Amino acid sequence: MRTITFIAALLLASLPNVQAADAPKPNIVFIYADDWGWGDLSCHGNTWLKTPRLDKLASEGIDFQQFNVLSPVCSPSRAAAMTGRFPGRFGINTVFGVGKPPEMPDWLDPKAPTTPRLLKAAGYRTGHLGKWHLGEGKPTMADYGFDESAVYHGPGPKVGPSGNDIPNRAAKFIEANKDRPFYVNVWLHESHLAHSPSDESMARWKHLDPRQQVYAAVITDGDNKVGMILDALERCGIARNTLVVFSSDNGPAKLKEGDKGDPGKYRSHYNVGETGGLRGQKTSLFEGGVRVPFIVRWPGHAPAGLKNDATVLAAVDLLPTFCAAAGVTPPTDANGDGENMLPALKGESIQRTRPIFWRINGNKKDPNFWPDLAVRDGDWKLVTTFDGQKVELHNLKSNRAEDVAKDQSKDHPEIVARLKKQALDWNATLPSKADPACVSKDQGTGSEKRSQEIESPTPTAKAPVKDRNVPFNRWDTNKDHLLSLAEYQAGLKGQDYLEARFKSFDANADGNLTREEFVK
Known part of the structure; x- marks a missing residue:
């Protein structure tokens, strides 16, 4: 009898593992x-x-309060979310199609590790619907691991950014693949320019002032689109076995007075999005530019109604975490910068062990947009310039808003020295020239000349870098170490296409040229 009981106990003990x-x-x-x-x-x-739909999603899962994207602008943020690597490792430090510094490729390296490719190899059906903005050229969406796709700002079959085209395509993908495991990106347009709110949502918010009306309508449309995707999961009876994540590529865009656009295509005059008290916005390395919503629903795994304000998550964690959820081990050559944070998605306590790094060309004229580099290690975050001459240090546990009056750089010089060295050393490891395999050779793209400079073995390609310091100093008439469009035009008075040429240097599209942007 004891033997039978012992065997039965063994069988029962092993049952959960079998299940x-x-x-x-x-x-x-x-x-x-x-x-x-x-x-x-x-x-x-x-x-x-x-x-209401996002609020309900949060009530059914976990609302993470400390999630960071790895860039305050679109393309590099998305590169990190796709690959699990800091975007600077690919030379992607700005937006495709806006500026082309020497390290900037024309597309994301198709050999980079991607979540869809790894999950596809494990039997998942993979899809991407909506915005891509990771370059266009030789690679197809299939090269990144997608079985199905419909995109804008990307290669292959297209989808419209406004209206319900994206959520409708997502619903069809879900319905077609409800009987097998799938991974799908649904990358929405809201709340990017141009704002194209529906008539129904505009009518709902007609009591607000014109700016708030447009923006509230856009957010309502986006919320409704999330609802359409969630409803498709319910209709197909697969909501309980689906991990849903909602996030954003960066913080809200800046308002620009007078830039109104046209009805149905409203522009930055209506950018009145909020950061929740965080400093900075889109294009800023302060938290308002890089801390974004991150809501996770996973019935039976993620506890419902949990608000997690302790766990520090980053977009580079998505690849290893999604892979872990799917039972997939990334290959050792993935060389990821993130961590498997699956325990956090299950409501467990887990502490980050690796620092987070950021890079952008900051706007030195604006006190909320000046940093070029940032690093977070534990609760400490340091922001600095490329030369390390200016710094701020903030403890995000006690000062999430990064209030400049609470800058602790003078109080903790040892922490400043350590973190600044980390940031500068990390930046020094990033490529300064684009990978020739990821640069277009086609005439008329603006890339052929740049690729020739990249591949040139002669030292003469560096001469313009030295030469441009001279006009930079001469044209910088107000000596603020930046070139405005007016200063640039005055310096080259009489030449053609000056505004377009200015924009080609302006890597972060902030309307000013730093010395680094101009001399490269």
Whole structure:
């Protein structure tokens, strides 16, 4: 009898492992909004924007309060989310199609590790619907691991950014693949320019002032699109076995007085998104530019209604975490910069062990947009310039808003020295020239001349860098170490296409040229 009992106990003890092994692989839906600020949700305390579907999603899962994207602008942010690597490792430090510094390729390296490729190899059906903005050229979406795609700002079959084209395509993908595991990116347009709110949403918010009306309508449209995707999961009976993540590629875009656009194509005059009290916005390395919503729903795994303000997550964690959820081990040559944070998605306590790094060309004229580099290690975050001459140090646990009055750089010189060295050393490892394999050779693209400079073995290609310091100093008439468009035009008075040439240097599209942007 004891023997039988012992054997029965062994069988019962092994049963959970058998069930775990036989459990179906979870579907993964990654919804990535565009320029949607941390404070642009009613569940984050916004008083005039309403996001009932996202609020409900948060109530059914975990609302992570400390999630960072790895760039305050679109393309590099998306590169990190796709590959699990800091975007600077690919030379992607600005937006495709806006500026072309020497390290900037024309497309994301198709040999880079990507979540869809790894999951596809494990039997997942993979899809991408919506914005891409990781370059166009030789690679197809299939080269990045996608079975199906419909995109804008990218290669292959197209999808419209406005209206319900993207969520409708997502619903069809879900319905077609409901009987097998799938991974799908649904990358929405809201709340990027040009704002194209629906008539229904505009009517709903007609009592607000014109700026708030347009932006509230856009957020309502985006919230409704999230709802359409969630409804498709329910209709197909697969919501309980689906990991849903909602996030945004960077913080809310800046308002620009007078830039109104046209009805139905409203522009930056209506950019009144909120950061929830965080400093900076899109293009800034302060938290308002890089801390964004991150909501996870995974029934049976993620506890419902949990607000996690302790765990530090970053976009480079998505690849290893999604792979872990799917039971996939990334190859050793993936060389990821992120961590497997799956325990956090299950409501468990986990502490980050690796620092987070950022790079952008900051706007030195603006006190909320000046940093070029940033590093976070634990609760400490340091921002600095490329030369390390200016720094701020903030403890994000006690000063999430990075209030300049609470800058602790003078109080903790040892922490400043350590973190500044980390940031500068990390930046020194990043490529200064684009990978020739990821640069277009086609005439008329603006890339052929640049690729020749990259591949040239002679030292003469460096001469313009030295030469441009001279006009930079001469044209910088107000001596603020920046060139405005007016200063640039005055310096080259009478020449053609000056505004277009100015924009080709302006890597971060802030309307000013730093010395680094100009002399490269």
